Amino acid sequence: MKFIILLVFTFCVNALMLRSGVKDKITEGVIQQIREQIKNPQSQYYHSAYNRLAYYVDTFGPRLWGSENMADAVDALYKDIEKMGFDRVWKENLGEITSWMRGEESVTLFEPRQIPQKLNMIGLGWTPAGVVKGEVEVVHSFEELKEKDVRGKIVCFNFEWNGYGSAIAFRFAGPVLAEKAGAIGTMIRSVASVSIASPHTGMTDYENIKYPAVAITVEDADMLDRMKKRGQKVVVEIKTGGQQYKTTSDNVFAEIKGYKYPDEILLMGGHWDSWDVGSQTGANDDGGGVIVCLEALRILNSLGIKPKRTIRFIAWSGEEMGQNNNGAFHYARNHGKDNHIIAFESDLGSTKPYGFGITAGQQFTQLVTYLAQEYLTGIGAERIYPNDGESVDSGVLADFTGTPMLNNRIADNENHDFYFTYHHTAGDSMWMMNQEDMDDNVVAIASIMYLIADYDGPIPKD
Ligand SMILES: [Zn+2]
Secondary structure, three states: HHHHHHHHHHHHHHHHHHHHOOOOOHHHHHHHHHHHHHHHHOOOOOHHHHHHHHHHHHHHHOOOOOOOHHHHHHHHHHHHEEEEEEOOOEEEEEEOEEEEEEEOEEEEEOOOOOOEEOOOOEEEEEOOEEEEEEEEEEEHHHHHHHHHHOOEEEEEEEEOOOOOHHHHHHHHHHHHHHHHHOOOOOEOOOOOOOOOOOOOOOOOOOOOOOOOOOEOOOOHHHHHHHHOOOHHHHHHEEEEEOOEEOOOEEEEEEEEOOEOOOOOOOOEEOOOOOOOOOOOOOOOHHHHHHHHHHHHHHHHOOOOOOOOEEEEEEEEEOOOOOOOOOHHHHHHHHHHEEEEEEEEOOOOOOOOOEEEEEOOOHHHHHHHHHHHHHHHHOOOOOOHHHHHHHOHHHHHHHHHOOOEEEEEOOOOOOOOOHHHHHHOOOOHHHHHHHHHHHHHHHHHHHHHHHHHHHOOOOOOOO
């Protein structure tokens, strides 16, 4: 009972303190300074996020986990960060990892076409090498897969786009479920909100996939569906050339040490690896996320801003491949005992920011809401969305340690249709990145991290 009274008392005091809304002039000045440096066309920091990202994308190309491109891009990022004058810069090797590379691959439509037609396609991550030819059965749901006899056939999943959550189930689980039902190969409709005939890759069930599993375009999935509905026999051949191999990779770090509570750590970052499907793939997913976080740390450091707590930048290695020895798991296993205050991740693009999602206890959420509303209204990033701060890499740390999570809320609709138009395609390129929007992300991220890191008082644990 005493415990409950104490809890209620603490809550009321905090609530009172938050409602008083006394703006601290120094803190306000810091936020203004960050904004002026990033948004001033005369400043060296103006558009530096876009320019730095463009350098990496143009110079190193896509960064598939474990590939030489990725290794070169990791080295270059590390060397670049070393020159930025942070308190500490380091990398951590993941040890031996198993990764996957794409080989020659194709889908050819033999029937009902008179002359064989190559379809735009892309193999799904972890698909092994193989060649299969057979009649196609189109299904629209997992229920329909159970009802139809797909033995000896190639299953084409043609589902409706209702957001990533429902669509990814077909990409991840669809091929293996079809194989269990007797199919000899799988084509999935690309997981995409809008299509201009571009196939979208992504990971499938890496532990169980045994046969060719590929994505075809939304347009072609619909075409095969129409053919079947009018009773035409559809025959395709799928060729894939995927291979697994042993390699290694690194997470990269930079830190500004807190002057008062150096052991209290605010983690922030994105994943440096990407898919491999175009000349610039990984500009948006997630090169942009990594670079806006790095630039956020850089502006704080360059302005000589020392917060009370430590801010640690991480470029995670290996998110796309989803392995449990990737950078996120390596970090959580090796740093799970560090005192993490919060983990921020940017992995939904870098369009215009308007606030933050947070997954934390009620009091901490209340504190972040207060800080954002008090100090970030001027930069338009003050909206806080409780219980909505999850991301993939920060989520691993949260699973291991219960660390609260934060992510940036940026302009897009509810299903992130802009993001998923380009996601995991050759269209993920510098063309879809916007210089002003990236600058706004740097301002918003640097500001919220600073506000939490410099908060003068204990950070609520619940
Ligand atoms: Zn991503």
